[in-house]
Amino acid sequence: MTKLAFDTETKGFGWYDGETAFLGSWADAKNEYVANLLTADGAQEYENALKSAGTLVGHNTSFDVHQTRATLDYDILSQGAVLHDTDIKARIAIPTGQRKGSYKLKDLTATFVNEEAKAESEAIDEMAKSIGVSLKETPEAYYLVWRAYPDVMELYAKKDARYTYDLDTYLDTQLDPADQSYGIEQEVIPILTQAEATGVKIDQEVVQKLKAEYEALEQEAREPLIETFGSEKALKGEGSKQALLDALLELGVPLYRKTKSGELATHKWALQEFTEQFPILDTLMEWRKYDKFLTTYINPVDGRDVVHTSFKQCEAWTGRMSSARPNMQNIPKKAGKEARSMFVPREDHVFVVYDYDSIEVRLLAYYMANEAYRKLIREGLDPHAYMAGQIHGRPMEEFTKENATPEDRLLRDIAKNTMFAISYGAGAPRVADMNQIPKAEAKELIKKIKKSLPGYYRLNSRIRKKIESVGYVNTAFGKKQVVDKEKAYVGLNALIQGTAAQIMKRGLIQVHEATAHLGAIPLLLVHDEIVVECHKDAAEEVSALMPDALCTAFDCDPPLQVEGGIVTTNYADA
DNA sequence: TTTTGTTGCCAC
DNA sequence: AAACGTGGCAACAAAA
Numbered sequence: 001m002t003k004l005a006f007d008t009e010t011k012g013f014g015w016y017d018g019e020t021a022f023l024g025s026w027a028d029a030k031n032e033y034v035a036n037l038l039t040a041d042g043a044q045e046y047e048n049a050l051k052s053a054g055t056l057v058g059h060n061t062s063f064d065v066h067q068t069r070a071t072l073d074y075d076i077l078s079q080g081a082v083l084h085d086t087d088i089k090a091r092i093a094i095p096t097g098q099r100k101g102s103y104k105l106k107d108l109t110a111t112f113v114n115e116e117a118k119a120e121s122e123a124i125d126e127m128a129k130s131i132g133v134s135l136k137e138t139p140e141a142y143y144l145v146w147r148a149y150p151d152v153m154e155l156y157a158k159k160d161a162r163y164t165y166d167l168d169t170y171l172d173t174q175l176d177p178a179d180q181s182y183g184i185e186q187e188v189i190p191i192l193t194q195a196e197a198t199g200v201k202i203d204q205e206v207v208q209k210l211k212a213e214y215e216a217l218e219q220e221a222r223e224p225l226i227e228t229f230g231s232e233k234a235l236k237g238e239g240s241k242q243a244l245l246d247a248l249l250e251l252g253v254p255l256y257r258k259t260k261s262g263e264l265a266t267h268k269w270a271l272q273e274f275t276e277q278f279p280i281l282d283t284l285m286e287w288r289k290y291d292k293f294l295t296t297y298i299n300p301v302d303g304r305d306v307v308h309t310s311f312k313q314c315e316a317w318t319g320r321m322s323s324a325r326p327n328m329q330n331i332p333k334k335a336g337k338e339a340r341s342m343f344v345p346r347e348d349h350v351f352v353v354y355d356y357d358s359i360e361v362r363l364l365a366y367y368m369a370n371e372a373y374r375k376l377i378r379e380g381l382d383p384h385a386y387m388a389g390q391i392h393g394r395p396m397e398e399f400t401k402e403n404a405t406p407e408d409r410l411l412r413d414i415a416k417n418t419m420f421a422i423s424y425g426a427g428a429p430r431v432a433d434m435n436q437i438p439k440a441e442a443k444e445l446i447k448k449i450k451k452s453l454p455g456y457y458r459l460n461s462r463i464r465k466k467i468e469s470v471g472y473v474n475t476a477f478g479k480k481q482v483v484d485k486e487k488a489y490v491g492l493n494a495l496i497q498g499t500a501a502q503i504m505k506r507g508l509i510q511v512h513e514a515t516a517h518l519g520a521i522p523l524l525l526v527h528d529e530i531v532v533e534c535h536k537d538a539a540e541e542v543s544a545l546m547p548d549a550l551c552t553a554f555d556c557d558p559p560l561q562v563e564g565g566i567v568t569t570n571y572a573d574a
Numbered sequence: 575t576t577t578t579g580t581t582g583c584c585a586c
Numbered sequence: 587a588a589a590c591g592t593g594g595c596a597a598c599a600a601a602a
Contacts, residue, residue: 241581241598259581267582292583295596316592320586327594330585339584360586420586426590434590493591497586501592527586527592 001054001081004028005165008037008067009157011143013325015063016199016308020071022143025157026050027165032158037071047074050081057084057168059105059160062193062311069197077190085189086167088314092182093174095472096317097482109163112170117163120156127152179478184502185313187509192311192321195523198533199306200328203344203570210338211298214290221287228280235287241266253278269433289336297339300326311525318494319479319501321525329526331571340572350539352520353574354546354564355529356507358383359500360423366556367495368455377558384416390452391415391445418445425490463491475499476554477506503560504528506553514549515542531574539566 006026012019024046025034033049036042050056050068056076058064061083065076076083090099090108101107109117124145131148133141146153175182226232229247234240245264248255257270264270268288271281301307307326315322323329332339345351361383365373377383382400388411389396397403399412414435421431432442450456466473467488472480473495479502481494508522508530520534520542530550534542543566551560567573 236597238598261580263581265581288582292596296584296594299596312593318592320592322593324594327585330583330594332584333586334584336584421590424590424592427588429588430590487589489589490591497591529586 002028002052003055003057003165004049004053005057005161005168006050006053006064007058007157007160007164008064008071009142009146009153010063010067011140013063013310015066015070016306018070019140021067022146023154023157024049024068025154025161027158027161029165032162034154034158034161043072047072050074050076051079053081055082055084057086057164059086059164059167061085061087061189062196065193066197077193083189084168084186085313086164086171088185088189089168089171089175089182091314092179092185092479093171093176095480095482097472097484098480105160105163105167109167113163113166117159120159123152124156176478176480179474179480181319181475181477181479181502184477184505184509188313188505191508191512191522192313192525194521195525196308196310198521198523199308200343200523200571201306201346202301202304202342204303204305206342206344206570207298207301210342211294211302214293214298218287218290218294221283221290224280224283225287236291251278251280253281272436293332293336293339297331297336301342309524316501318481318497319475320497320527321501321505323525328524337572340574341570343571345533345568345570348536349533350536351523351567351571351574352532352534352539352543352546352565353529353567353571354550354562355526356500356504356550357561357563359503359528359560360496361419362556362558362560363496363499364423364453365558368453368459370454373454374558382412384412384419387415387419387449387452388412391448414445415449418442418449422446422449423496424493425487460492463495464488467491473498475502476556477502499554500528503554504530507550510549510553511546514545518542529574531571536568 004026006024008021009023009025010019010021021037023034024037024042025032026046026049027033035046037046069075086105086108087103090103101111106117106121127145127149128141131144133144142153222232222235225235228251229244234244234247244266248266253274255264255266255270257265259265268285271285275281309323309328310325312322312324331343362377365377376386381396385399385404386396388399388408392411399408401409404412414437417434418431421434428439428443428446431446432439435442437445463473467483468485471485472482473491474480475495475498477499479498481498483491483494504525504527508525511530511532512522515532515534518534518538518541520532520538522530522532524531532542532546546564547562550562554560564574
């Protein structure tokens with residue numbers, strides 16, 4: 001079976017809104033081809049070419065699959081061809097940190113395969129300018145450029161397919177055989193594509209209810225603010241940042257924290273310590289919350305039946321995924337968790353939701369290789385209660401969820417927060433902030449926790465040495481996590497988070513393998529959480545299969561564990 | 575005018 | 587001694 005590289009030229013990102021493709025191009029080992037997808041003949045020719053391939057290579061393949069499905073009503077995934085993606089392959093073979101420059105097709109090609117690629121993207125820019133459109137602003141600009149200069153655009157479309165083919169060939173020589181990462185990514189591609197294509201159903205009734213509710217809350221918070229500040233200039237509109245600052249200083253709020261650029265900061269960390277003396281600050285923070293809720297979470301779903309997010313499989317250098325347009329990975333859970341109730345299963349369907357239980361802590365225990373700490377977690381004891389016990393020199397039982405007094409419960413939570421912060425490489429100032437304790441105390445806390453983690457120093461110095469000598473650490477699956485030598489303190493985080501991200505991807509693959517025959521479709525991936533949609537009749541079976549599929553993604557001591565189950569109502573109840 | 579940067583804040 | 591990591595996005599501000 002032949003290998004083909006393929007590409008589509010499109011009118012925009014909104015394939016689900018009819019912003020379809022107008023050109024399809026493809027390349028085999030020798031030749032390049034292009035077809036006008038707006039004609040029946042061209043569309044057929046493109047479809048036939050795709051169908052003939054045993055291996056298909058794209059750059060950001062998911063997007064082209066969506067475009068092809070939307071334009072030709074032909075689903076590449078149904079054909080069973082092996083899919084490759086040069087964007088993802090490049091990010092594995094030449095990791096972020098090692099590569100300077102972007103992972104765009106033409107940039108990669110110019111660096112590794114053919115220098116003239118760079119000139120072409122500039123030439124398209126020029127053509128766009130000559131007809132007065134901006135490629136950045138309006139994706140439809142590509143269409144307009146094609147209409148104005150069809151021959152040139154068609155030539156470039158063919159070249160894109162050629163570049164993709166040649167880049168793929170080159171990248172194959174750069175993949176490290178000891179690194180399993182690309183194989184994992186490759187299997188994830190079609191699963192994510194299906195998730196994007198299916199999308200998540202929105203309950204408009206709930207959207208409208210929440211919208212009205214939050215608009216009222218916003219109004220309610222706004223009034224006292226306007227009264228105190230003298231006008232609404234301090235809230236929104238031109239000059240509002242300065243106006244707010246002026247108003248707060250006028251009130252006598254002794255702001256002192258600085259932003260990155262040296263201005264006085266007004267973020268919640270800067271405000272919270274003065275709320276007792278100036279209750280209006282609480283109102284301000286509330287108002288911001290309502291405003292954020294409306295603009296960021298309500299707007300993108302207002303009036304939509306289904307949202308189709310776009311997953312970026314390897315965007316983060318740690319290997320984590322990200323989600324955009326809209327970002328489905330930062331829907332509020334604590335602050336305004338009602339937002340999640342807008343996302344619902346389709347009729348007669350349910351969500352089956354599972355997430356890995358404390359995966360970072362488990363991986364930390366695994367890597368520290370200390371039997372006592374491993375055992376603690378293996379036996380299901382609370383590692384944060386243990387840590388609180390170590391810090392305060394008391395038995396851990398006094399800090400467990402069941403036994404702890406409210407004060408001790410607080411101490412346990414501080415220990416927990418600090419654990420997370422440490423694994424992210426945080427220093428004393430940040431720990432002091434998040435726990436609302438003095439900096440000196442935070443420093444002491446960090447020290448005690450590190451000392452109570454048997455094997456922590458050994459692990460950390462091993463990671464630092466590795467970074468200093470080769471510039472990266474390897475995840476459990478061999479992925480290179482390039483770490484700046486100046487910032488070696490993030491090495492532990494790179495290892496833990498990178499490994500966790502890959503476990504999630506393997507879990508996703510196994511869940512798909514185990515449940516696809518039941519009609520289950522993974523819809524959302526939120527770092528350590530997976531949301532699958534399936535018919536209610538299949539729910540029990542899917543739910544029974546998922547824990548094992550997820551937990552066997554990586555064999556470690558202590559073993560992985562998940563929690564979750566069936567949700568019939570909405571995402572908020574997960 | 576358009577583009578790019580900054581601030582603040584949501585998630586894990 | 588000091589250092590929190592990864593993202594996306596809205597709104598505003600400044601530069602081109």
